[in-house]
Amino acid sequence: MKSELPRRIxxxxxxxxxxxxxxxxxxxxxxxQMQAGLLLSSGAAARISIFALFIxxxxxxAIVMQLVAVVWGRLSALERSGEAGRRKIARFTLILTLLLAAFQAFGVASGLQDVPGLVTEPGGWFLLSATATMVGGVFFLVWLSEQITRHGIGNGLALILFVGIIVSLPADxxxxxxxxxxxxxSxxxxxxxxxxxxxxxxxxxxxxxxxxxxxxxxAARQAGTRLLPARSSVLPIKINSAGFLIPATVTPWIFYLPLVLATLAFGQTPTLAVAYDHIQFARPLHMILGSIAVFVLAFIYTAYVLDPARIAEVLHKRGGAITDVAPGEPTADHLDRVVTLTTFVGAVYLVAVSLIPEALVAYGKLPFLFGGGSALIVVCTILDIKTQVRGHSLTNPGGELS
Incomplete structure (x- = not known):
């Protein structure tokens, strides 16, 4: 049977x-006239296309659900309960996506029909059709990303984000x-x-x-009829266990969501206008708050991904013990110290990646620069593809299934 790697690619x-x-x-x-112009302009077309809301x-x-799971044990337990629990979370995620996408799409459609000469027949029918089209575009991209993840190479969501970033690079x-x-x-x-x-x-x-x-x-243990000998191993802990999506994606919410809610409640006041001005990209307040937010989010999400008490419990059940550390609570305390130190290094790294490009724009007088979050998405996606391609190549050496 031929290797499935070419098919996946x-x-x-x-x-x-x-x-x-x-x-x-x-x-x-x-x-x-506007449609003809949009077809010739990829940047504008992406903003007023059937995929206007992107993914x-x-x-x-999905990110909000993960953050809620950090602080709400019931949701975290449901996620870890098995396939049935994960399906329930997936259904709830899609329902919330439908509500959020419909709200955003209606706002976009309302804004489009207020632009003179852009919409042929403004009114209820355009609002309905444009809203339904953009919401359908979001769910199509969700389905498309799942097909890539299941039948292709790499993570579908990350790849779609990757392509959305890369296509603007030649123009930049x-x-x-x-x-x-x-x-x-110069x-x-x-x-x-x-x-x-x-x-x-x-x-x-x-x-x-x-x-x-x-x-x-x-330690040596019995597994059915087999006696597994004692062995040495390692527990690998990533320097950046928080990944790249949550710190890069959630940080802007911390700036803009409170201001958006305040604007909806009180209108556009002079105080809010000043606040909006001070949290723009490359402003000192934006850099300070952004660095603090990325640092704290890295610790919060790592605490959810790497729970020392749960890892210590799993090790004990499997007959494992950290060298020179007693099982149980001492193991959990030791892992907590290791994870905290490792997370500190990873959080500093994430802050540097996000802050340095912004500082260069602010103080280096650069017109623009590839953002740290975008760079993380691009590089991490390529690394993931490389890992998966290597895995399929090793599984199917010489084009044949081993």
Whole structure:
């Protein structure tokens, strides 16, 4: 039987091409002239296409569910109860996605019909059709990402985010060279940016692959009719156990959600206008609050992913013990110290990745720069694809199933 790796790669590429095609399909009801212009402009088309909401509503709800599970033990227990529990959470996530996507889509559609000359026939029918189309686009992308995850290569959600980021890179590079030609930036500054980009990617690759290995000894035990001998192993703990999506995605909510709620309650007051101005990207307050938020979120989510008490319990059940540490509570305390120190390093790393590009824009007088969150998504997605491709290659050496 032939290796399935080429089939998985083909499915992944085909699904991503479908996604890109959808970003060039404008919503129905727009004026013919506007539709023609949108088809020629990928950036604008993506904003007013059938995928105008992208996959953000689903991603936002999924992240909120994970954060709620951190503080609500019942939801956490349901997630860890098995396949049935995870299906319940998935259904609830989709229901909340429907509500959030419908709310956002209605707001977008209302804004579009207020633009003179953009919509052919403004009114209730356009609002209904545009809202339904954008909500359908979100759920189609959710389905498409699941097909990539199941039948393709890599994580579907991460790959769709990856493509959404990468497609804008050529235009950004062209704009940078245009500024260089106009004398807006110097050649030495551009060279510095290139060096920082290479160093940044190297650091991300290094840290994302780094592990703190805790030595573990397993005693000899009986497994059915077999006697498993004593063996040595390690418990690997990632330096960045918080990943990249939660710190990068949730941090902006901390800035803007309170202000949005305050605006809805009190209207656009001068105080809120000043607050909005101070939390814009590359402003000092934005950098300070953003760094604190990323640091705290890294600790909160790592505490959910790596529970020392639960790990110690699992080790004890499997006959394992950390070298020179007594089982039970001493093991949990030892793991807690290791995880805390490791998480501190990972949190500092995440803060640096998010803060350095913003500081360069703020104080280096750069017009724009590839964001730290975007860089994390791109690099981590590539690393994940590399790992999966290597796994399939080892499983199917020489194109044959072993």
């Amino acid at each position: 083909a499915i992944t590429i085909g699904a991503l091409l479908i996604f890109r095609l959808g970003t060039h399909i404008p919503l129905t009801g727009l004026s013919p 953000i509503p689903y991603l936002s709800v 590079i062209a704009a940078t060279f245009q500024l260089l030609g106009q004398g807006a930036i 050649g030495s500054l551009l060279l510095l940016l290139a060096i920082l980009a290479v160093v940044g990617v190297a650091v991300i690759v290094l840290v994302e692959g780094a592990r703190r290995n805790v030595p573990v000894q397993y």
